[in-house]
Amino acid sequence: MPQMRIHFTDADLARTRLKPEIDLLWEVVGSAQVLQHRGGGLPLKRWRRRVRERACAAGAVRLAVHTVTTVAPHAAYFPDFLTPTEEVRDIGEGADAVVSASPRRMREEVGLLRRPRAPAARWLDELARGKTAAVRHLHEALRVYFEAVLEPDLPVIGDGLRIACAGGIQRYLRDGPEGLLRWLGPATSWRPPVLAVDYPVDRDLRLDGRGLVLVPSYFGVFHPVALADPRLRPVLVFPIEARARLLAGCHGEGDHVSALLGPTRATILRSAVTGGTTTRLAQQAGVAPATVSHHTGVLRDAGLITTDRHENLATHLITSLGLAVLTSGDDQHASGGSSRSS
Template identity: 35%
Template sequence: MLYIHFSAADLSRVRLAAEPNPAWELLLSLHALRASSAHVVFGSWRDRLATNPDSATRLLAALAPPRGYSPDFLTPADADGVPSLVDAVLGTSRTRLRTELAMLIGERRPPSWMQSMADGDLDSLHRLGAALRHYHERALLRHWGRIRAVVTAEQALRSRDLTEGGVERLLGSIHPAVQWDDPVLKVAYPVHQEMHLDGRGLLLIPSYFCWGSPITLYDPNLPPVLVYPANRGSLPLVPPGEPEHVVNAALVRLLGRSRAAVLQDIAASGPTTGGSVARRLDISAASASEHAAVLRNTGLISTHRVANTVRHTVTPLGQALLRGRQPVEAPRRAAPPVVSIGSGRHGTRRECAEPTACAC
């Protein structure tokens, strides 16, 4: 069991995350890779990744076993996107790296790259950062809109509990494995763990990839969090009949996975802002702007301003590229005659291509 001890001050400092947490979704998705291929939510997603693992997936899977301890430095408290997640992980102190990796390894002999990482080797840390970025693009980027929708719906339900019944109702309703027994929150847990909040409050993080029981950090000195399952309706990550890839493999090779995802997102969302694209795909605003500029310069999207907002729309060429076939050209018609009105060296001259509709 996990026992979370509250004071009166802690009850007033309970918070509910409104957005998917990229660090926890990434970590728990690595756990989900060990799920059965028949899993109702993760099955088809897991099959594609687990049957064809790349070096990034293998490296991260070694750091995040599905049972037991995973290093706390993989889920930094201040990560609000993949760029800040990578920065926070790479900024982990050498002492903490050594301590947490030693707990992960236990009595086993660590692989050489993990030993180098524990020693703070910069090349090993940069390899970890690259693996985090690559895995997010390969495994999560395509599905971030669905993950966000599930987490947002859960957050709305729990916000209603808080409004109608207060914080105690909120704490008692987040999951069947959680019981509020004033002043202690009891959570069914695989090991015995005591968490004393000591006035720090508690951040509740609904997570799409959290499956089964809630989870928390091991180190009691870190900012207290409780991550719990958000997918109450067991919404599958890949709906039946939906293709797994963002676009076909050839287009991914042509544009790159992130740029292809931006094109796909703009196509699916209609006129949309760069900031909205960045939030849905969990990339930085600068990255979304850079991808949009390239897509615009190649004629795949158009950009127009509405009031003070810049919006992007996929062009017919972009739509055709996503569908994998040439755009259908409108039938050509003969150019209408040009009628000149006015003459003289200093007179006004106007040309009208549609004389029958001209009211000049």
């Protein structure tokens, strides 16, 4: 199988990091591609059915799905400008970042897309020419798509990413960046100083001291994905394991962690995978900070989390035992990756 070879220097290793939070635009693109094939197992099959129901019920949703899948086809290439490298807080900022791509970049990247049938081809031509109506249409489509297709499932998506990243975080804490690169899975192979990744085409990516951001994707299914333009900030988006989706999707219905700890403590424990202050955990659990303090005390006494206190700030992080509790049901829940080329 062809491979992408990512070349590291010592400086690149020092700048390599894992991003365990949801990357909104990568999930928009990944989910759009999942709608165009049948892979991903039961959780994604159920998700596709919900999307079809929402699209049938609302013409605006149907149009948004058509628009996003047109510009992000399940193919060897989709435009890099759809997944800007800057951090965004919400879909409004994300859509703004997408359509702020330079006219030249938009023209060149849309020009590399395969040509769909009219009228989609006409809209892509207008987008490539930077026509105001076409750009506004893409901005609105991204917003409607996210709010109708992804936002209702954000809690499950976030849980899936936290469950999937738990092992990587522990590997990084124990073995550093090289341990993290070895953890990425069977589609990758770390032989210093090169990370080899199964890929649709042979290519080499030289980081040149910029480091690498590893982005887990709930909707990634087949293999890791990188930006096509090697001049952009290097990222590697990798699929999470199917069992992480299964575990995230079963919460509230046969969820062994909630049954053991109660739903609030289970939510707090999952949130502590990436570390969080009392205030942040309270927001994610939907309870008062004082309630979180009580629950974190119980979890800490049980050895499932640790708490680091600095002045008036308490940060909570899951322990190895806590990770074992989260993943202890993998065997009973588990069952049986679009690409970028340059």
